[in-house]
Amino acid sequence: xRPNLREALLRNAVTLFSRSGxxxxxxxxxxxxxxxxxxxxxxxxxxxxxxxxxxxxxxTVPMNARRRELLGEALRISDADQRLMxxxxxYVVPAFVSSSEGDGGGAEFTRMRAVLSAEGNPDAxxxxxxxxxxxxxxxxxxxxxxxxxxPLEGLVWRSQFLLGxxxxxxxxxxxxxxxxxxxxDGNDREAAVYQLVEASYASFRSLGVEIRQSAAI
Amino acid sequence: xRPNLREALLRNAVTLFSRSGxxxxxxxxxxxxxxxxxxxxxxxxxxxxxxxxxxxxxxTVPMNARRRELLGEALRISDADQRLMxxxxxYVVPAFVSSSEGDGGGAEFTRMRAVLSAEGNPDAxxxxxxxxxxxxxxxxxxxxxxxxxxPLEGLVWRSQFLLGxxxxxxxxxxxxxxxxxxxxDGNDREAAVYQLVEASYASFRSLGVEIRQSAAI
DNA sequence: GCCTAATTTGTACAACTGTACAAATTAGGC
DNA sequence: GCCTAATTTGTACAGTTGTACAAATTAGGC
Numbered sequence: 207x208r209p210n211l212r213e214a215l216l217r218n219a220v221t222l223f224s225r226s227g228x229x230x231x232x233x234x235x236x237x238x239x240x241x242x243x244x245x246x247x248x249x250x251x252x253x254x255x256x257x258x259x260x261x262x263x264x265x266t267v268p269m270n271a272r273r274r275e276l277l278g279e280a281l282r283i284s285d286a287d288q289r290l291m292x293x294x295x296x297y298v299v300p301a302f303v304s305s306s307e308g309d310g311g312g313a314e315f316t317r318m319r320a321v322l323s324a325e326g327n328p329d330a331x332x333x334x335x336x337x338x339x340x341x342x343x344x345x346x347x348x349x350x351x352x353x354x355x356x357p358l359e360g361l362v363w364r365s366q367f368l369l370g371x372x373x374x375x376x377x378x379x380x381x382x383x384x385x386x387x388x389x390x391d392g393n394d395r396e397a398a399v400y401q402l403v404e405a406s407y408a409s410f411r412s413l414g415v416e417i418r419q420s421a422a423i
Numbered sequence: 424x425r426p427n428l429r430e431a432l433l434r435n436a437v438t439l440f441s442r443s444g445x446x447x448x449x450x451x452x453x454x455x456x457x458x459x460x461x462x463x464x465x466x467x468x469x470x471x472x473x474x475x476x477x478x479x480x481x482x483t484v485p486m487n488a489r490r491r492e493l494l495g496e497a498l499r500i501s502d503a504d505q506r507l508m509x510x511x512x513x514y515v516v517p518a519f520v521s522s523s524e525g526d527g528g529g530a531e532f533t534r535m536r537a538v539l540s541a542e543g544n545p546d547a548x549x550x551x552x553x554x555x556x557x558x559x560x561x562x563x564x565x566x567x568x569x570x571x572x573x574p575l576e577g578l579v580w581r582s583q584f585l586l587g588x589x590x591x592x593x594x595x596x597x598x599x600x601x602x603x604x605x606x607x608d609g610n611d612r613e614a615a616v617y618q619l620v621e622a623s624y625a626s627f628r629s630l631g632v633e634i635r636q637s638a639a640i
Numbered sequence: 641g642c643c644t645a646a647t648t649t650g651t652a653c654a655a656c657t658g659t660a661c662a663a664a665t666t667a668g669g670c
Numbered sequence: 671g672c673c674t675a676a677t678t679t680g681t682a683c684a685g686t687t688g689t690a691c692a693a694a695t696t697a698g699g700c
Contacts, residue, residue, distance in 0.1 A: 324541030370591025
């Protein structure tokens with residue numbers, strides 16, 4: 207027996223799916239990357255779809271738990287602007303940083319989510335809708351309280367843009383490097399988190415700023 | 424002979440690729456959607472990769488032309504903030520709206536780009552890098568002039584977030600509808616453009632605002 | 641109306657896909 | 671060391687894939 211072949215298969219599945227999507231990766235690819243036989247995959251997971259489901263459940267639970275934990279901390283901040291910043295960090299950081307220490311890290315899983323979401327994979331879509339919308343709703347509620355008077359439409363769209371930005375930062379980091387002529391490193395995740403939080407902060411904050419602005423002028 | 428089977432094949436290729444990605448769509452799917460035979464695809468395009476290339480080139484040229492046209496108009500605006508807004512619109516609108524009247528529209532093609540970019544398709548990646556980075560660079564330069572003193576890092580990352588938001592708005596519009604409890608229509612493209620431009624405007628503007636802000640306080 | 645070139649069809653091919661299952665191997669309790 | 675259950679392997683299967691190419695069909699100039 208192998209030292210936890212099952213774990214290795216799951217890990218390699220995330221890696222390969224995140225790199226090329228669901229359809230382009232065959233079970234034989236995953237098996238080969240794990241130094242195992244195709245049959246081991248049917249044995250452990252039954253089918254390709256069930257393997258995907260297992261991958262999701264493995265990462266979804268700790269990531270959303272971490273998000274809620276950080277969200278709870280953020281909500282204790284009384285200053286609205288500082289709280290807004292903390293909430294955004296609570297949403298973004300767990301997606302970029304390794305969720306539990308052992309596995310490949312939240313970033314790889316998040317990237318996989320991004321790719322599968324784009325592929326429109328029916329299996330994945332159902333799981334995503336179930337697992338993440340609830341968390342997203344809690345965040346929108348928290349964000350709304352930081353920007354009094356902000357219309358729901360603006361909040362929802364900005365949360366959509368936040369997720370899209372998050373995804374694309376992981377999907378195509380090299381574009382950042384290229385566009386900057388090599389000055390900026392698109393693979394620097396700490397920088398990506400910082401920039402994403404700053405940019406989102408400004409866009410959310412502007413939803414409630416209108417009054418202040420016109421008052422100042 | 425069919426009334427322009429070639430055109431129909433290209434159109435259906437965009438539709439199907441944008442819906443399910445490159446790998447999941449077979450040449451037989453495209454042929455069937457066009458009421459034609461598989462062989463017609465090899466005849467007209469030679470291979471699946473060449474078909475993709477043809478699709479790209481067909482939409483890329485008019486879309487980037489339209490972008491540059493609108494960018495040129497925007498650059499004639501003297502007020503920095505109004506110019507910033509116009510530049511953002513020049514980038515976003517052609518991606519959402521039908522580029523030339525005849526074909527399926529820019530939105531469908533942009534969605535296809537988003538999906539292929541996520542899939543990491545090597546053929547697509549090469550074409551994207553060639554065709555779009557130059558345009559993106561021109562936009563970043565224009566944006567930089569609207570926000571004096573803004574660091575390149577912030578500009579590039581925000582342009583990355585802009586594209587990611589744009590993509591995800593087209594990839595998963597239903598999430599907007601779901602998260603808002605049906606109040607907001609994620610498929611309302613005019614609203615999406617408005618929200619995206621507003622949100623990006625705030626995030627870009629904040630790059631140069633720091634001085635003003637601290638001066639005001 | 642004929643003839644040539646362009647188009648479309650049909651079919652064949654090897655490679656690869658997910659899945660199923662028998663056989664071989666291995667683990668750990670006794 | 672043995673025995674049973676868990677795991678891993680090997681292989682077979684039907685279905686699908688991109689591509690190639692001969693045959694059939696069609697278009698448009700003459």
